[in-house]
Amino acid sequence: MKIGFIGTGAITTAMVEGLCTTENPPSDIVVSPRNKNKAEKLAARFENVRIAGDNQIVIDECDCIVLAVVPQIAAPVLGALHFRKKQQIISVIAIKLISEIKSLVDPATDIIRAIPLPTAARHMGPIAFFPYTSWADKIFRDIGDSIAVNDEKELGIIAAITALMAPYYALMEAVCRWGVAAGMDSKASGSYVGSMFQAISVLARESSADCFENLAAEASTPGGLNEQALKEIRKQDGFDAFTKALDVVLARLKGSSAGC
Ligand SMILES: NC(=O)c1ccc[n+]([C@@H]2O[C@H](COP(=O)([O-])OP(=O)(O)OC[C@H]3O[C@@H](n4cnc5c(N)ncnc54)[C@H](OP(=O)(O)O)[C@@H]3O)[C@@H](O)[C@H]2O)c1
Structure with missing residues (x-):
């Protein structure tokens, strides 16, 4: 399969790196010339990656197109391009609903929306x-981990959850500094x-998905240090800060009509 990418930025770099380091990499990956530096690095690193002269060449040469601007x-970038009816379209563009993408890639109709993460470069994490x-x-x-969801509303909720990556790293940094x-x-x-x-x-991750609470209980030996720390954080509504942040992020996504 020939896969093309429109927009060669952070997420394209991660997906291309992931795809090119699997056991059966795609025969041909064509990336758009922007960002020049990132496209050149990918083409220099992987034999099966080529840089197209422009975005239309990506569309013309590939069966599956990843939209990553x-x-x-x-709208201006995709609206200027000519897609084919039988092309497969993966939009990783945040916020844009399938109905909006559909009007930009007409006559193509085989369209999915996805939320890959930078961890795709290492074949890890949810998509x-x-x-x-x-x-x-x-x-x-x-x-x-390929995870098909039920509708675009769920994708919106997941988009909000992905906003916890930076807070997670920041928590690690705070603990480290402490x-x-x-x-x-x-x-x-x-x-x-x-x-x-x-x-x-x-x-x-390896435990069943509905038992995070059990893991917390198991780690909390009665009278032990984990139990004490958990009680302290709960007493200060520490976890509410995370769910309140998720509420605010989700409200912003809803305001931008991301289908949530
Ligand atoms: N990063 C993530 O973790 C992540 C995860 C899921 C979804 N997404 C979504 O994926 C999309 C891309 O995100 P990103 O983080 O990869 O952004 P990014 O690093 O800014 O990449 C976007 C790329 O688009 C290029 N571009 C600008 N104008 C273009 C044009 N006319 N034709 C083709 N390419 C053009 C930019 O090139 P220049 O640098 O030359 O301007 C840039 O390299 C966004 O919609 C984002 O919401 C990102």
Whole structure:
């Protein structure tokens, strides 16, 4: 399959890296010339990646097209291109509904929306998409956990949840700094926090999805340190800060008509 990318930025770089490092990489990947630096790096690194002369050449040469420009320029950029009826379209453009994308890629109708993450570069992490199609599922399985959702409303909720990546890293940073302030060596603090968060995240992922509460209970030995820390955070409504942030992000997405 020939896969083309319109918009060679952060998420295209991650998806191309992921696709090119699977056991069966696509025979041909064609990227648009912007961003020049990122496109050149991908083409230099992977034999099967080529840079097209312009966006229309990407469309003309590929069967499956990934739309990966920022939403603000989606209409002028895509509206100027000529798609084919039988093309498969993956839009990773935030906020834009399938109905909006449809009008921009007419006459193509085989369109899905997806939310890949930068972790796709390492074949990790969720890739939520809608509607389910076997061709998209096959592509996403190679670069992460392919998760078909029920409608665009769920995609909107997932988009809000993805906003917790930066807060998660910031929590790790805060814990790390606290360790240093309490007297730890900064390198040891960083290594310890990174390794601990990684290990407990892997355990949580491998447990069944509805039992995060059980994991918290299991880690909370009666009278122990985890139980004490959990009680303290709950007493200060610490987790409410996260769910309130999610409410605000979701409200913003709803305001931009992302189908949530
Ligand atoms: N980053 C993520 O984790 C993530 C995850 C899921 C979805 N998304 C969505 O994916 C889309 C792209 O995000 P991103 O993070 O990859 O953004 P980005 O790094 O800013 O990439 C967008 C790319 O589009 C290029 N571009 C600008 N004008 C163009 C044109 N006329 N034709 C073709 N390409 C053009 C830009 O090139 P220049 O640098 O030369 O301007 C830039 O490289 C967004 O809609 C975003 O919401 C991102």
